[in-house]
Amino acid sequence: MMHNSAQSCARECGFVSMTPPVAFDRLIHSDWSVSLHKRWSAIAQRSPNGWSIASLAQTPSPREFLDLLFDGPKTLAGFDFPIGLPSLYLDRIGIGFCELLTLPATDRAQRFFTPADTLFDISPTQPFYRRHPAGARQADLLRRLECAGFDALLRACDKATANRSRAESIFWTVGAKQVGKAALSGWREILIPARARGARLWPFDGTLSSLSSHALTLAETYPAEVY
Numbered sequence: 001m002m003h004n005s006a007q008s009c010a011r012e013c014g015f016v017s018m019t020p021p022v023a024f025d026r027l028i029h030s031d032w033s034v035s036l037h038k039r040w041s042a043i044a045q046r047s048p049n050g051w052s053i054a055s056l057a058q059t060p061s062p063r064e065f066l067d068l069l070f071d072g073p074k075t076l077a078g079f080d081f082p083i084g085l086p087s088l089y090l091d092r093i094g095i096g097f098c099e100l101l102t103l104p105a106t107d108r109a110q111r112f113f114t115p116a117d118t119l120f121d122i123s124p125t126q127p128f129y130r131r132h133p134a135g136a137r138q139a140d141l142l143r144r145l146e147c148a149g150f151d152a153l154l155r156a157c158d159k160a161t162a163n164r165s166r167a168e169s170i171f172w173t174v175g176a177k178q179v180g181k182a183a184l185s186g187w188r189e190i191l192i193p194a195r196a197r198g199a200r201l202w203p204f205d206g207t208l209s210s211l212s213s214h215a216l217t218l219a220e221t222y223p224a225e226v227y
Contacts, residue, residue, distance in 0.1 A: 023212035025073035027051070029221055030059055032081045034185050041065070046073075062189040069216050070197060076208070078221035081186040082170045082179055083201070088152045089145070093124055098204050101192050113184060115173075119144070122171075128184060132174045141172060157222065164224050194218060 030041040039059035044051050059065055069077055085097050095108070103109050108125065115128040119136045122129050122144045138150060147153055153169035160166040168177040195201060199216040202208055211217045 022046075022076070023074075023209060024076040024217070026054075026075040028069070028075060028077040030065075030077070030079050032059075032079050032182050032186050034181050036061070062193075066190070066193055066197070069194065069199070074212060074215060076202075076212075076217050076219060078219050079186055079190065080221050080223055081182040082155070082158075083183075083186075083191070083218070083220035084155055084204075085170065086153055086155050086158075088147070089124070089127070092146070098201065101187060101195060101201075113188065115184070127171045128180050129173060138172060141169075145171065157225075161225075164227075167224070191218060 025046045027044040028041055030039060033039050037058070040057070041059045042056045043054040045054040060068065069075060083097075090096065100109050100112055111126050114126065115130045116122045116126045117129070118131045118133050119129045119140055120133060122141070124145055127145060141153070142148070142150065145153065150169065151159065153171055154166065155170075158167040158169070168175070168179055170180050170183055172178055173180040191201065194216065195218075198214075199218055200206070200211045200214045202211055202217055202219040205211060205217075208217070
């Protein structure tokens with residue numbers, strides 16, 4: 001799904017579909033989870049006769065999976081955890097999403113990637129939390145992150161459309177729709193080490209057509225949008 005402007009796309013969007021011809025030779029989609037045994041990956045390979053499913057299996061350990069991603073033809077790998085942050089939140093903290101990924105050793109980034117003990121302990125610099133206190137509400141999250149409304153905690157691609165309801169905010173870590181814990185897991189285990197090895201990230205590093213010359217491009221997939 002592409003947004004109206006390159007700027008909003010590069011900051012907020014999720015990879016969900018492609019209408020132009022795919023210039024990659026291998027496509028991978030991973031159904032991600034904090035639990036290793038709940039992760040599954042599908043791999044499609046281009047051949048002279050078109051695309052074929054090469055494998056559908058449980059995702060190996062992060063280290064093995066990273067080796068698999070880099071060991072092969074030009075690959076576009078999609079993950080169903082959020083890649084990006086709400087633009088209003090990024091403006092408030094004054095740092096870019098890719099900067100958070102490429103500077104994981106700084107005190108500021110370490111604080112961001114370390115969940116607070118409870119929802120009532122979070123702040124704009126530490127927006128995720130481990131536990132959900134009894135009686136806590138989304139209004140408490142808004143108060144702690146200094147936001148006037150819940151839409152401020154959504155990316156453009158998270159908002160409701162005519163075909164589906166809105167997604168959950170990445171910062172809300174409770175309930176069946178929560179995605180924050182999987183996002184932190186995916187960023188730490190895949191995005192950060194893959195980018196350190198030269199992987200590109202769509203749309204932050206360019207258009208799909210410009211990235212298809214690289215060995216590995218990572219993106220967000222959004223199954224609900226496709227359905």
